Structure formats: C-alpha cells, structure tokens
Amino acid sequence: MPDPEKIRILIVDDIADTRENLAKLIGFEPDLEIAGMASGGQMAIDLAKRERPNVILMDINMPDMDGITATEIIANTVPESPIIMMSIQGEQDYLRRSMLAGAREFLVKPISTDELVNAIRHVHELEKVKRARYTQPAPVQSAGGGGTVMSLLSREKGKIISFFSPKGGVGRTTIATNLAVALHQATGKPVVLVDGSLPFGDVAVILNMSPKAKTIADLVGSFDNADAEVLETVLVSHSTGIKVLLAPPTPEAAELITGANMKHVLEVLRESYAYVIVDTWPSFLEVVLTMLDVADVIITLMTLEITSLKNVRVFMEITEKLGYDEKVQLVANRNDSSGGIKPSDVEASLGRKIPHTIVSDGRTLVLAVNRGVPFVISHRDSQVSKDIFTLAARLSGDEEQAANAAPAKPAQKQGLRLFGGAR
Ligand SMILES: Nc1ncnc2c1ncn2[C@@H]1O[C@H](COP(=O)(O)OP(=O)(O)OP(=O)(O)O)[C@@H](O)[C@H]1O
C-alpha cells in the first residue's frame, strides 16, 4: 500500500545507472518514495496511468519515445502528476519545448541531491495548492461585490490601477492610456492617467500633448502641501475627457521625485477620481514599488514569449514576498504574434490564470498614433479596442454582470519554478 503521507515518484530514464542513482538519492529522504521506474517514454505513460505518481522525473533523450512526447501525453492524460524534466543540455530549445509540452520544472544534469529533492518538494507542494484552489468554489463576493458597504466605499475612494511589466516594450503605456480613456467612456466617471514612468514617460507622445504642458516635476519642493486643488493645477485635460499627470521632462528631474511623493500624489488623486491609472517602468526602485504598494490592482502586462514569461515568473515570486500576489492580474498583450506559445501553456507553467488578453493589431495602433487619437476612440470597433473595453468592464465598479460572464479571476497563489537554476 502506498503511504499517503509520502511523495510518490516515478523515475523515467533509459540508463539503468541513472535510474538507480536517482532512486538511491530519493531513498535517503523520509518524505519521498519510489512509485516506479521506466526505461522509456511508452513505459512511462503506462506506469503514470497505473500508479498516478505525485511527481515524475523525466529524461529527455530516450530511444523509443522521447521525454518531451511522453510529457505531452502524460500532461493530458494524468494531469495530476506534475513532471520535472531532466536533460544534459540546458538549451533554450529544450526548455521551451519541455514547457510547451507541459513540464513544470527543468533540471540540468548532473543534478545535486539538494536540487533534486527541492524541485520534487516544490513541484509537489504547488500541485497541492493548485488543486486545492481549482477545486474550491469561487469566492462569491471577491470581485467587489461585498454588499452595500463595499460599493459605498469604492464610490468614495477611487481605485488605483497600476500597470507594471518586468520587461520593457510589452505595451504598458499603450494599454494603460487606452484603458484610461475606455474606463472614462464606459463609466462616465472621472479618470486620471498618471505617467509614473518617471524617467522615460511616453504618455505625452501617445496622447499628442504639448511639450510645454505642466508635469509632476512642477510639484518638486511642494509635494507636502499639494492637496487636491494644487494637484489640479498640474493636471492636463485631454480632449478625450480624461486628466493626465505627465512625467518630468528629463530623467534628471525624475530623480527628484521620491516614493513618498508618489504615494501622497496617488492618495490625493483617488479622493477626487474614480480611477487612477498609473504607468510605471520595469524597475524595483523604491519609487516604483510605492506605486505598486498603493495600487488596488496591479495589471501585469506580458507578451507570450519565452523571455517575457521568464521575467513574469520571477516577478511572481517577488510579488508573493511583497504581499502583492492577490492584487496582481496578468494581461497577455499582442496575443497572436507570440511565436507559438499559447496562453494556456503559459498558465500551466506559471500556475495561475491569465484572466485578460489583448490581440495584436499593429496596423490599427499605427493609424491611431498617426492621427494622435487613442485607438479606443479612432477605431472603436476593432478587436483590440473591444479587448480594452472588456478589460475596462471587468475592472470597473459596475462589473458584477461582466464578472459573471468573464473567465475566473486569477486563482493561483504561487508561480511554478520552471527554470531550474534561476531562483
Ligand atoms: N496589442 C498590440 N498590438 C500591436 N502592437 C502593440 C500592441 N501593444 C503595444 N504594441 C506596440 O508595442 C510597442 C511598445 O509599446 P509601448 O511603448 O506601449 O510599451 P511599453 O511597455 O510602455 O514600453 P517601455 O518599456 O519602452 O515603456 C509600440 O510600438 C506599440 O505600438
């Protein structure tokens, strides 16, 4: 009888010595036990179906059926058995193919005992959390539906939605700007867009604003006294009806603005604006972290590429430590120019939902920028605009109905460790 307290492991490797060595290492650990050993891909599939192991260690290069093919089949037929890939090559291509096949972790041989047992425990732990989360009924009132008091509160204080991406150039500024306009159009409520990408703000360019316009740098020296009225004097009105707080004109001026300054500005703005949309830049400087700290929602933008995915995975580990995890919502931007990685693949490897996607539509974006008008206005019927309006509906206070129709909110707490060495 298998011991239910132990993590049961299936070892798959065509070399008998390797199987024996791995089995020996595992044998020393009181919480681990061997569920079976297979010398090839087909045998691995048969044993996985029969034994339902808690974790599978899978070699890549095997003569009959290779480990990646076997992984693909097992991930579909025995999804409760997470797979750790083992390979002598740590090449990007293996890594990428393993991830796409459904592997959860990638170890490069020679593998130390610590690496091995840590990876096994980690993958097993996350699978347990994942299953507990997926099988729980959805929390009924999590999406701001906490009764009258909640909705009253949310009406009194605006919602701060900060845009972050651990990698640059993924569309943060474009999406934040258009979302701000869409939120204003859809709800009719006051919206302010804050260009918190302090050293390299692009909002002025995207919204075609005068280079002489006021910016947040005009507050340097008087942040402490800046109440709602003072702030109004540096906000710029845009023809779309939103207000904009522009970034300083130079990176040097940006350096004078501290985290405490940003916190003060955002807290004051949320008193008068229903939505405060904040663009940031990919950095973990104190001033950026402050913009994430005060946020109610952190929209984490990513593209479906292996480099973006890797950075997001690392960011997810950081968000957990910083306590942001619950408020992070992933958005996959440029959703169909991704070189073949599907959102569902990424969800599997990150162990969390990507609740929002935005299509790729370079043509519409270029036309809109040339006209100097946000695309949600100039090309309202395009799919990319529809995706932004859907995001706006889900983020806005009136979204109870939208939320019912929308895919589940991000349910997973932990990101899975995919790249063995990159902890
Ligand atoms: N959904 C999309 N479809 C097609 N192109 C897009 C999409 N989203 C963004 N882009 C393009 O990607 C480029 C980068 O966008 P943007 O400047 O908004 O990214 P960013 O993350 O703010 O970059 P940075 O890190 O430099 O601030 C732009 O040329 C933009 O037009």
Ligand SMILES: [Mg+2]
């Ligand atoms: Mg930007």
